[in-house]
Amino acid sequence: MLNGLMNTLSVAFISLRVNILRSLLAMLGIVIGVGAVIVMVALGMGARELIGERIRSMGSNLIYVTPGASKQGAAHMGAGTVHTLTARDCEAIRNQCPSVRAASPVWNQQTQVVHGNRNWHVLVQGVTGDYFLVRDWQVQSGRLFGMHEERTGSKVCIVGTTVAEKLLRSDDPVGKDIRIRNVPFRIVGVLDGRGQSPAGGDQDDVLFVPLVAAHSRLFGTPFKDEVRYIVVQAESQDLISQAEHEITELLAKRHRTALGSENDFTVKSLTDMMRASEDSVRILTLLLASIASVALLVGGIGVMNIMLVSVTERTREIGIRMAVGAKGRDIIGQFLVEACTLTMLGGVTGIGLGIGTGYIFAQATNWPVLVSPIAVVGAFGVSATVGIFFGFFPAFKASRLNPIEALRYE
Amino acid sequence: MECIGKVYRAGSLEVLALAEINLTIEAGEFVAVMGPSGSGKSTLMNILGCLDIPTSGRYFLNGEDVADLSSDQRAEFRNRTIGFVFQGFNLLPRMDALRNVELPLVYGSVSAVERHRSAHEALSLVGLSDRAHHLPSQLSGGQQQRVAIARALVNNPDIILADEPTGNLDSRTSAELIDVFRTINREQGITFVLVTHDPEIGAVTDRTILIRDGLIASDA
Numbered sequence: 001m002l003n004g005l006m007n008t009l010s011v012a013f014i015s016l017r018v019n020i021l022r023s024l025l026a027m028l029g030i031v032i033g034v035g036a037v038i039v040m041v042a043l044g045m046g047a048r049e050l051i052g053e054r055i056r057s058m059g060s061n062l063i064y065v066t067p068g069a070s071k072q073g074a075a076h077m078g079a080g081t082v083h084t085l086t087a088r089d090c091e092a093i094r095n096q097c098p099s100v101r102a103a104s105p106v107w108n109q110q111t112q113v114v115h116g117n118r119n120w121h122v123l124v125q126g127v128t129g130d131y132f133l134v135r136d137w138q139v140q141s142g143r144l145f146g147m148h149e150e151r152t153g154s155k156v157c158i159v160g161t162t163v164a165e166k167l168l169r170s171d172d173p174v175g176k177d178i179r180i181r182n183v184p185f186r187i188v189g190v191l192d193g194r195g196q197s198p199a200g201g202d203q204d205d206v207l208f209v210p211l212v213a214a215h216s217r218l219f220g221t222p223f224k225d226e227v228r229y230i231v232v233q234a235e236s237q238d239l240i241s242q243a244e245h246e247i248t249e250l251l252a253k254r255h256r257t258a259l260g261s262e263n264d265f266t267v268k269s270l271t272d273m274m275r276a277s278e279d280s281v282r283i284l285t286l287l288l289a290s291i292a293s294v295a296l297l298v299g300g301i302g303v304m305n306i307m308l309v310s311v312t313e314r315t316r317e318i319g320i321r322m323a324v325g326a327k328g329r330d331i332i333g334q335f336l337v338e339a340c341t342l343t344m345l346g347g348v349t350g351i352g353l354g355i356g357t358g359y360i361f362a363q364a365t366n367w368p369v370l371v372s373p374i375a376v377v378g379a380f381g382v383s384a385t386v387g388i389f390f391g392f393f394p395a396f397k398a399s400r401l402n403p404i405e406a407l408r409y410e
Numbered sequence: 411m412e413c414i415g416k417v418y419r420a421g422s423l424e425v426l427a428l429a430e431i432n433l434t435i436e437a438g439e440f441v442a443v444m445g446p447s448g449s450g451k452s453t454l455m456n457i458l459g460c461l462d463i464p465t466s467g468r469y470f471l472n473g474e475d476v477a478d479l480s481s482d483q484r485a486e487f488r489n490r491t492i493g494f495v496f497q498g499f500n501l502l503p504r505m506d507a508l509r510n511v512e513l514p515l516v517y518g519s520v521s522a523v524e525r526h527r528s529a530h531e532a533l534s535l536v537g538l539s540d541r542a543h544h545l546p547s548q549l550s551g552g553q554q555q556r557v558a559i560a561r562a563l564v565n566n567p568d569i570i571l572a573d574e575p576t577g578n579l580d581s582r583t584s585a586e587l588i589d590v591f592r593t594i595n596r597e598q599g600i601t602f603v604l605v606t607h608d609p610e611i612g613a614v615t616d617r618t619i620l621i622r623d624g625l626i627a628s629d630a
Binding site for chain 1: 456459461462481482485486488489490494496500501502504505513514516517518522561565
């Protein structure tokens, strides 16, 4: 049985080699299809990895509390939307939620910032000291706000590397004065560089001032001590959902939300967001891979075509084989093996092509491209299946030939 | 080994190829089947060779009624008991002589080593051991036909059926070929049935069956 298989394999290779151009063209569809699927899956997994990386760079165990019942994240609301979160809400969260390690309110507004003859339009954010704890963000030079500065809203600020570069070029920013809305502020610290946010924005294009300063010296607020959102850090990863629960209960009580009605705030953790984005990447990958599979299907049809032509060309040969004793299943087996050889060679080539393309792509774009071994094994299996499926009809046709007529075939 | 034919047949495809044939061939005979074109001798050959089934009547090969056999079983029968030689040689063009001769053994589930041995033996029987690795395109007509004979012999058949075996060969090669047939028939005891136009062959065989219009005209 095994040496029969070896024999059939060598016969298959001989047949394929005789018309090598035709064999290669038949394989092409399979090669492209398999290659495309491998690349799509690799890109998808890379995307997931990339997003995961960037989300993790935001800080760990993060929870965002935003006003309004909308399902957006830390969105910047325009005028007219609900204004219900206050700095005192944040204090309450800090003190009364045991699963919370740190929490900082944030009030921000896009503003012009000037130094000398240079200016820059930046989102000025008023925060408390906890912010840098929550975001895991250290200064690379200078220092953070002092307790006194926070409490009295001193005119001090901390800048990100992009702002520092835009306003002060290569000068050391620490100790320099800049004007925010024409109010002079002193730079006391420069933050570590962070790169791109998950949404693609520049995380270093930032400027922080104490929240009290933002409220009282820079931006008047229609509602006293309101904040745009609160960012919270849970004690640990396991306690994230516990913390979310505590925050929700606390704020519902403080805001006197009637029983059964919707809360006027939203609590969402970073892991929730990451899971959501993972889901969408996964769906996208599936979609892309399905489209690539169409190429595979077309390739299979191509193989079937070639096999049909091959069977017709070799009608006489099939007659001879039958005359000397080949049974129907011998003939089917022979042509199925030929079809599968074609598709599996194509599959292996496609896998190589997919991996190669993925590698080139990774070099070019710095996108992590992960070739999943599951996809490779799957592609292999699919090639074999395509061979069997699309090779069956021609093989069956071959086995049903009448040997007498076949022998007469010209 | 007996090859009993007791057969009544009528038509394939609305054509009455064979009307009524009653025929018995004993083991070891050297028989020629002759007749004009369209007389039905090819059809007779196909039935003898289990490539076709009679529409009426019965065919016994080695005492077994062929009609009971399925297509696969007939294939096996052909593999084990029958050897074919065709007018057009019908060798597989992309394989060398040795692999062509091996072919019946491949379908008989014989190991590779055994196959090689038997094939070499068969080739030496027809005097072509030195050409074992030539492709058919590298062999003359007579040599190709001898490879075909080796293929027919390789599985130790009981009967060899040859359909116009000398049709594509010149007279001298034809004579040589018939000699080979005779030698094998005498030395191995294999039954030979040759369908032919060639009256010279008829002269050499022990028995000549004349077919005309689907009936046996004479049998001597």
